[in-house]
Amino acid sequence: MRAQALHGHLDALLLAVLEQGAQHGYAIIEALRARSGGTLDLPTGTIYPALRRLERAGLVAGTWSTVNGRERRTYQLTDAGSRALAGERAGWREFSATVGRFLGPAEPPATPA
Amino acid sequence: MRAQALHGHLDALLLAVLEQGAQHGYAIIEALRARSGGTLDLPTGTIYPALRRLERAGLVAGTWSTVNGRERRTYQLTDAGSRALAGERAGWREFSATVGRFLGPAEPPATPA
DNA sequence: GCCCGACAAGTAGGCTTTCTACGCATGAGG
DNA sequence: CCTCATGCGTAGAAAGCCTACTTGTCGGGC
Numbered sequence: 316m317r318a319q320a321l322h323g324h325l326d327a328l329l330l331a332v333l334e335q336g337a338q339h340g341y342a343i344i345e346a347l348r349a350r351s352g353g354t355l356d357l358p359t360g361t362i363y364p365a366l367r368r369l370e371r372a373g374l375v376a377g378t379w380s381t382v383n384g385r386e387r388r389t390y391q392l393t394d395a396g397s398r399a400l401a402g403e404r405a406g407w408r409e410f411s412a413t414v415g416r417f418l419g420p421a422e423p424p425a426t427p428a
Numbered sequence: 429m430r431a432q433a434l435h436g437h438l439d440a441l442l443l444a445v446l447e448q449g450a451q452h453g454y455a456i457i458e459a460l461r462a463r464s465g466g467t468l469d470l471p472t473g474t475i476y477p478a479l480r481r482l483e484r485a486g487l488v489a490g491t492w493s494t495v496n497g498r499e500r501r502t503y504q505l506t507d508a509g510s511r512a513l514a515g516e517r518a519g520w521r522e523f524s525a526t527v528g529r530f531l532g533p534a535e536p537p538a539t540p541a
Numbered sequence: 542g543c544c545c546g547a548c549a550a551g552t553a554g555g556c557t558t559t560c561t562a563c564g565c566a567t568g569a570g571g
Numbered sequence: 572c573c574t575c576a577t578g579c580g581t582a583g584a585a586a587g588c589c590t591a592c593t594t595g596t597c598g599g600g601c
Binding site for chain 4 (some may be wrong): 436477478
């Protein structure tokens with residue numbers, strides 16, 4: 316899937332991943348790929364700038380650590396980040412409900428029971 | 429709601445509105461506002477260029493008509509537009525399912541029983 | 542007669558966000 | 572020695588939507 320379509324929701328996804336525990340950029344990329352079943356395969360050039368943006372905004376806190384001689388920047392959700400995530404979640408719900416009203420009520424094939 | 433978040437889905441919304449019958453730009457804006465319960469209130473500067481883009485792409489066909497001395501451009505879904513809409517719908521479903529996996533499975537606050 | 546608000550379409554310039562492509566560095570395996 | 576996987580990062584370009592503005596008709600209030 317084009318992450319292009321994410322536009323504006325990428326930040327929310329990153330926060331959501333970090334909600335489950337602090338991680339470094341590379342691991343976040345893999346987490347997104349894994350949790351989405353391979354659908355979300357975002358390039359580093361998308362993730363790293365986004366993380367720095369979130370850091371500048373105070374939603375995540377980054378700390379350097381060295382693992383096997385390799386420098387890692389581990390990002391952790393801040394309080395503000397948690398609050399922002401809650402807002403993003405609410406926003407996503409409204410957004411998906413609204414768009415879903417036009418593009419199909421988000422009723423997947425479903426196997427409804 | 430910021431239509432900014434639409435990014436890439438606006439075309440799909442327009443096609444979806446036109447699916448229910450040909451309409452002119454101004455009416456489309458009102459249809460979006462009405463059907464979304466007021467959530468989607470898109471400015472003309474967003475809709476009109478988008479419609480022309482869709483027209484250039486051959487997804488809608490526009491025809492001029494004069495009503496009460498006022499010029500109207502009525503847009504109608506083309507075959508290609510219908511097909512595109514189907515694709516957009518599928519794309520939306522995948523997209524919302526994927527993002528929903530991270531931001532909450534579309535489970536609203538719910539008052540859980 | 543004049544002005545304003547609703548209807549109706551459109552353009553121009555700017556902003557934000559993401560993508561592509563590249564650079565730099567370490568450690569392991571061939 | 573060279574390459575690949577890990578790991579971080581920047582630069583420039585492309586895409587999409589927004590704000591603000593312009594043009595024009597019609598109807599109502601003053």
